[in-house]
Amino acid sequence: MNDMGTKIRKLGQLSGTSEEVFRPGSVLLATIRRELLLAFRRRSDLVNPLIFFLMVATLFPLGISPEPSVLTLLAPGVVWVAALLATLLSMDSLFRSDFDDGSLEQILLSPQPLFMVVLGKVVAHWIMTGLPLTLMAPLLGIMLFLPAEGMGGLMLSLLLGTPTLSLIGAIGAALTVGLRKGGVLISLLVLPLYIPVLIFGTAAVEASVTGLPVTGHLALLGALLALGFSLAPLAIAAALRISVSG
């Protein structure tokens, strides 16, 4: 600290009691910026889910059959299941480091709405996992002989589905962050909630492969996403308060 002799500069005035500092937008942006910076500094965490995603898709032809007709049939499901598991794999670390170093306590004690901070964290998580998974999906589609007509459906369904996976997974992560070994529990909690997303996601891809209209499936995925966006942050925030107070 300062030398004993040096006088501390005058501290600022204490804030008035009525002063309202409510800027949810700037908190959201600051959170996203911070999370991306953190992820960029720990790049190995960033590529983990992507490598997993790629590995699952590479192993399937080896394990089942390299026959294009078989793989074409399996492709929508395999890509979607791999994306789902890759997201789940990355979920446990979402709040873990914040919990361990005390940042989470500070987030809970900040005057900013927890809803926004939590939403920022989930959006950043999606930018780092869901978005790259979506962008990589056509590559996996080609590896698994997914017909070209199915690519659009695959990308769109993942684009709408993976944010929902992040939002739901974050609820599980928030509930288990106080436990030493939360990894298994997270899967048990979250997998049942992932099932509707998986069903409509693969249905959208299959519909686009066979030339049937996809809009219905995509609309349902969009509805799930809208529901998740408005309700999941509330659940995550409440779960975090419980986890930290324990």
Added chain:
Amino acid sequence: MSDQLVSENMSEQVSEPLLRVENLFCERDERVLFDELGFTLSAGQILQVEGQNGSGKTTLLRILCGLSRHYEGEIVWRGEPVSQQRERYHRELVYLGHQPGVKAVLTAEENLRWYAALDGSIDDSVISYALMQVGLEGFEDVPCHMLSAGQNRRVGLARLYLSQAPLWILDEPFTAIDKKGVAAQEALLVEHAERGGCVILTTHQELQLTDYLSHINLDRQVGTS
């Protein structure tokens, strides 16, 4: 029995206490940590919570700042229960816990900028001033995992220089801080008290700021149920 625990030297100074705690009861693993605990805290007061290891000091501070809700009793801030005005209370509160809340992969400056954003009220330009005050000048761009434990602690303490909140709740703020640093920190606490703030802290250090200091001892509370 509650109010006598706080030494009387400050009682006549300010009329309306900022923080009032009544009948606080907390039990952990079927062990009563404190029961019928009560005290008041007025502007310009520094309250040192004393007690043995495991006597519930950290638990008390976590309850006071609203992190833990495993308690019974009433915590009143500016005449209104804390549970009914969480956002306002948190706006007027700085809590430094056991963990400094410093991200190891971020630099000191990036850490503080995040807290500035969380606080919403802090001007970005004071960050370098705060880092200078805690003796981290020249370390702004070093990731915190390269800094020592004491320096990490100082990154956390720098938030006090940024804060305009009247209530500071500090859990062992002097851990790993050297002698000179502790003296500067005590000077900061005094200045905070003089501008009308109040502080609740735990520490095993002997504090020099006797003019402002009152004590509460949790040892006496053990087993009073």
